[in-house]
């Protein structure tokens with residue numbers, strides 16, 4: 475039976491995400507304390523895959539996930555799930571005053587106005603997941619947790635408020651990672667991701683991005699993260715539409731490989747949200763035109 479690690483403990487949004495990506499009855503789900511810990515289990519061969527949150531529509535990237543993707547032995551994204559997130563504020567039955575609140579940083583970012591308005595004086599502590607925060611409440615280590623209704627029911631907590639959100643319709647993207655493998659077959663709605671290490675020269679980033687732009691490849695995400703070797707040195711995470719088997723995406727990756735100090739391929743996989751379209755193999759028939767010149771046509 476395949477073993478799949480996920481950001482636990484049981485009841486996290488990540489568990490809900492992994493359940494949409496694999497048949498939960500056909501795999502063993504293995505909770506891990508943090509995204510890097512889940513990813514390390516894959517690198518050590520102790521699980522077959524890991525599911526981790528990578529970005530949210532409100533707070534942007536999950537830094538621990540993307541840093542662990544850029545360093546250590548390479549892992550590859552093979553699938554993604556985009557989930558709407560709804561928060562409940564959970565307390566133990568009979569709680570009358572809330573002085574401490576625990577939650578995950580991405581949940582905190584999505585309910586900060588609500589917390590300030592409703593629980594203004596409470597001290598916020600960040601936890602490794604929303605379910606871990608709820609466990610803290612159940613164990614008496616916190617008065618309230620920003621978590622999910624489901625975890626509240628499981629732990630015998632009650633909801634002080636449900637459907638709490640500063641921004642309506644927030645979504646989080648989760649990815650399924652394995653050791654390097656042949657990417658899943660192209661579907662026509664795929665996403666490709668790379669991490670670039672660029673020379674510290676004027677125009678290096680613009681030139682790299684131009685390799686996509688000039689081929690009509692849509693850049694769907696760009697992040698920079700410090701390399702931790704000194705101020706002013708960054709890695710760039712680029713997501714684009716298309717699949718490594720699309721000729722234009724392959725050409726762009728080859729050009730990036732020529733231009734960058736290092737390119738780490740993070741995978742090509744079916745996109746869950748509609749921002750990823752197709753990259754036509756020969757827009758305007760230009761390849762056909764060049765091929766024809768060799769035969770005296772055109």
Ligand SMILES: O=C(O)C(=O)Cc1ccccc1
Pocket residue numbers: 481485486487488489527530559578580581602603604605646
């Ligand atoms: O803590 C969780 O339940 C997670 O899966 C991480 C997370 C936290 C907040 C929003 C989306 C994902």
